[in-house]
Amino acid sequence: MSLLFKELDYRETPIGPVSLRRRRILSLDTDVLEILLGDEHLMSSLFTVSEIALAKLGLGALEGDGLDIAVGGLGLGYTADAVLDDARVRSLSVIELLGPVIDWHESGLLPLGPRLTGDARCRFVRGDFFAMAASEDGFDPETPKRRYDAILIDIDHAPDRLLHDGSEGFYTEAGLKLLARHLKTGGVMGLWSDDRPDAAFTQKLSSVFAEAWGEPVTFDNPLQDRPFTQTVYLARV
Numbered sequence: 001m002s003l004l005f006k007e008l009d010y011r012e013t014p015i016g017p018v019s020l021r022r023r024r025i026l027s028l029d030t031d032v033l034e035i036l037l038g039d040e041h042l043m044s045s046l047f048t049v050s051e052i053a054l055a056k057l058g059l060g061a062l063e064g065d066g067l068d069i070a071v072g073g074l075g076l077g078y079t080a081d082a083v084l085d086d087a088r089v090r091s092l093s094v095i096e097l098l099g100p101v102i103d104w105h106e107s108g109l110l111p112l113g114p115r116l117t118g119d120a121r122c123r124f125v126r127g128d129f130f131a132m133a134a135s136e137d138g139f140d141p142e143t144p145k146r147r148y149d150a151i152l153i154d155i156d157h158a159p160d161r162l163l164h165d166g167s168e169g170f171y172t173e174a175g176l177k178l179l180a181r182h183l184k185t186g187g188v189m190g191l192w193s194d195d196r197p198d199a200a201f202t203q204k205l206s207s208v209f210a211e212a213w214g215e216p217v218t219f220d221n222p223l224q225d226r227p228f229t230q231t232v233y234l235a236r237v
Contacts, residue, residue, distance in 0.1 A: 008109060011100045013037075015164045018100050020109070028222055033110070035075060035101065040163060043075040049219040050192060050230040051075070051154055055082035057215050057232050058152045058190035059089070066090040068146075070139050070182075072129035072153040074101050077112035079154055079192075084119050092122045093148075095129045095139055102126060129155060130167045134175065138182045147184045154192040159201050161194070171201075176208040176235075183237045191233040202233065209235035 003024065010019040016038045023032055025046070035042040043051070059067065065088045071080050074096035083092050094116075096102050102124050105113035116122050125139060137144035139151075156162045159171040169175045179189060189209070197214035205212035212235035221228040 013098050018098050020104055033076060037163060045076055048078045050217040051078040052082045053217045054152050054154055054190050054192045054232050055079045057234060058150045058188055059086050061188045061234055062149055067149040070148045070151045073155040076110060077105060077116050079152060080116055081112050084122060089121060093125050093139055095125045095127055097128050099126060130170045133179045147182055148187060149184055150188045152190040158193040158195045173208055180208060180237050187237050189235045193231040196229050197231045205235045209237055211236050
């Protein structure tokens with residue numbers, strides 16, 4: 001049996017300390033990997049259904065081949081990995097603010113790291129997703145003003161539960177309009193939320209995009225022995 005708890009790495013970042021740890025859950029007889037920003041849980045390998053659904057639902061709303069995708073937030077890599085499962089994807093840019101998270105993937109410390117770094121379609125971009133979304137140049141420093149078929153975002157807990165005040169303006173109509181500039185015609189924005197669908201936020205999306213909807217994603221929470229529902233918001237320009 002593995003150790004009950006081990007901190008694999010801990011580093012300071014401009015927005016607070018980030019840590020990677022492995023924890024044994026005796027009741028489930030399994031190990032989980034967790035990323036924390038200070039005391040905030042960013043992601044756990046125990047709950048990945050909705051992160052994967054973000055990719056599958058977002059790409060499922062697209063037609064055609066040769067898709068160019070951007071993902072905001074690398075985490076443990078489950079959304080990016082699910083994007084690469086789609087053979088129609090031509091390129092994937094993953095924007096991540098926290099350098100240690102990129103390092104954990106590139107060094108192979110995280111299980112999905114070798115697959116992501118070994119796929120020529122995938123590229124990590126170190127940067128502030130929200131600042132890049134608000135800029136004219138967008139998410140690709142090598143190709144300013146590049147546009148994408150889909151931009152999938154998994155950073156904050158929910159539109160009204162932020163990890164850092166740097167993203168506050170993103171969830172306004174003005175902020176969403178700035179993001180929409182970086183999508184191709186017919187392109188899709190996908191946004192993960194830890195909460196159930198919020199009609200008010202869906203309405204806000206509808207005021208910016210041609211169509212918008214919230215997809216509830218329900219899965220079993222083995223720690224509480226009950227179903228739990230999160231949301232993937234989708235919107236099309």
